[in-house]
Each structure stands twice: as structure tokens, then as C-alpha cells.
Amino acid sequence: MEGTMRDAAGRADAPAVVGARGVTMAFGDNVLFRDVTFEVRQGEVFVILGGSGSGKSTLLKLLIGLHRPTGGEIRILGEDLGAARGQERRELLSRIGVMWQSGALFGSMTLLENVMLPLEEHTRLPRAAREEVARVKLGLVGLSDAADRLPAEISGGMAKRAGIARAMALDPPLLFLDEPSAGLDPITSAGLDQLIRDLARDLGTTFIVVTHELQSILAIGDRCIMLDKQAKGMIAEGDPRALRDHATHPTVRAFFRREAA
Numbered sequence: 001m002e003g004t005m006r007d008a009a010g011r012a013d014a015p016a017v018v019g020a021r022g023v024t025m026a027f028g029d030n031v032l033f034r035d036v037t038f039e040v041r042q043g044e045v046f047v048i049l050g051g052s053g054s055g056k057s058t059l060l061k062l063l064i065g066l067h068r069p070t071g072g073e074i075r076i077l078g079e080d081l082g083a084a085r086g087q088e089r090r091e092l093l094s095r096i097g098v099m100w101q102s103g104a105l106f107g108s109m110t111l112l113e114n115v116m117l118p119l120e121e122h123t124r125l126p127r128a129a130r131e132e133v134a135r136v137k138l139g140l141v142g143l144s145d146a147a148d149r150l151p152a153e154i155s156g157g158m159a160k161r162a163g164i165a166r167a168m169a170l171d172p173p174l175l176f177l178d179e180p181s182a183g184l185d186p187i188t189s190a191g192l193d194q195l196i197r198d199l200a201r202d203l204g205t206t207f208i209v210v211t212h213e214l215q216s217i218l219a220i221g222d223r224c225i226m227l228d229k230q231a232k233g234m235i236a237e238g239d240p241r242a243l244r245d246h247a248t249h250p251t252v253r254a255f256f257r258r259e260a261a
């Protein structure tokens with residue numbers, strides 16, 4: 001497997017907030033990947049990349065408990081996700097935020113109401129406090145002025161930001177983003193990348209991002225792993241810029257240098 005030194009951001013000593021050890025996933029006879037092992041450290045922006053069908057989304061679903069792995073162990077925020085049951089598992093999973101590719105905002109609610117929703121479901125805060133928290137989150141993503149708009153009245157980039165604000169409503173230490181740049185023009189996408197970097201730096205939030213947008217990977221990723229369909233597993237791990245400059249594995253090189261494999 002292609003590998004590089006730890007990221008230059010110097011987070012090698014930060015505690016691991018996610019750990020996958022020897023993770024295998026199969027649907028019936030169809031093995032997607034074997035022996036996937038990595039750690040994500042607090043405050044990192046960690047990117048999962050790979051070609052279509054390599055299992056990126058499935059890995060994301062394993063990490064947030066929507067699927068159980070066929071083999072191996074996943075630890076989230078210090079807990080063994082596979083061993084956690086019932087209320088313990090629910091509590092653990094309530095400490096992670098997820099933004100799905102579509103943004104998944106409720107169309108009949110304003111952005112403010114959308115961001116207030118998780119607070120309604122998971123806290124007993126009075127309405128005024130929920131509103132206050134939701135306004136702060138919208139402020140963090142630069143949408144203070146759009147709080148009263150409906151999802152249909154905003155751009156795709158704004159919808160992604162609102163999706164991030166909602167995923168952050170409960171102050172999760174760990175945020176998962178599924179293809180955040182999908183469907184955005186390059187300038188809007190670059191703005192979103194900047195937001196992700198700012199949030200990671202200013203709030204210490206750990207991000208795990210599934211994306212195949214090379215510009216985004218290079219802009220936001222402290223470290224990445226690359227899954228491969230043929231290899232049925234990881235073929236690279238490391239600092240994306242180092243992989244771009246030094247990778248020798250043909251598929252990894254091809255991806256980072258936009259060459260034919």
C-alpha cells in the first residue's frame with residue numbers, strides 16, 4: 001500500500017477519535033473491502049476517496065453505525081461501536097453529525113427551523129434557547145441573513161452550508177460529510193472547502209469527508225485513504241499532497257495526477 005509520513009499539521013499526538021482495525025465488508029458474496037485499518041485524530045480533516053463502487057459510502061455508513069462490518073473493529077470517540085448496544089449506542093451516535101450529499105433539508109421549514117430540529121429531538125432546551133443556538137450555527141456557516149428563507153429559495157452552496165449548520169446543531173466533536181462538493185460550481189465548492197478548514201481549525205471539529213473532487217481533497221485533507229475496487233481494500237494512506245507528488249502505485253498516481261491508469 002502507498003503510504004506517506006504523518007501530516008504536516010502536527011496532529012500525530014492528538015487522540016484518535018475514530019479507529020478502524022481490520023475492517024472487512026461484504027454484501028453476501030460480494031466483498032467490497034478487506035482489512036481496512038486507519039485512525040483519525042482529533043481536529044483532522046480526513047478524506048475517504050476511491051473510484052465509483054470502491055465502497056466509500058459503505059465505509060461511511062459503517063463508521064456512523066448504519067451498517068455493521070462483516071469483520072474487524074470500529075471505535076468511535078473511544079467506544080467500540082460494535083459492542084455498544086441500546087441506549088449506549090444511541091448516545092454514542094448522537095455525538096456525531098452527518099451531512100448527506102443532498103443536504104437533506106426539509107423543504108417546508110425555514111433554514112432556522114431546519115437547524116433547530118435536532119435540538120428539538122435531542123435536548124430539552126426551551127424554544128428561545130433552541131433558536132439562539134440555531135442562529136449561532138447559521139452564523140458559523142455564513143447564513144445569518146438567510147435564517148428565514150426556505151430551502152427552495154437558496155442556492156446549492158447555501159443548502160450545503162445549512163446542512164453543515166444542522167449537522168453541527170448538537171456540537172458534535174465529529175462531523176461526517178458525504179460528497180460535500182457534489183453539484184457545486186468550482187468557486188462555490190472552494191468556498192465550502194474554506195468553511196470546512198475554518199471550522200476544523202477554529203472549533204477543533206474532526207471531519208471525515210467522502211469526496212472524489214481532487215481540488216477539494218488537496219485543499220481540505222490533512223490525510224486521506226484511498227479505497228480500490230480491484231484491490232478490494234485500501235491502496236493508499238497519507239497526506240494528499242505527498243501522495244500527489246510521490247505516489248508510485250499506478251491507480252493512486254493516476255488519480256492524483258489525472259492520468260490514465
Ligand SMILES: Nc1ncnc2c1ncn2[C@@H]1O[C@H](COP(=O)(O)OP(=O)(O)OP(=O)(O)O)[C@@H](O)[C@H]1O
Pocket residue numbers: 027030032050051052053054055056057058059
Ligand atoms: N445495501 C447494499 N446491499 C447490497 N450491496 C450494496 C449495498 N450498498 C452498497 N452495495 C454494493 O457496494 C458497492 C459499493 O457501493 P458504495 O456506494 O459504497 O460505493 P462508492 O465508492 O461510494 O461509490 P460511488 O462513488 O459510486 O457512490 C456497490 O456497487 C454495490 O454493489
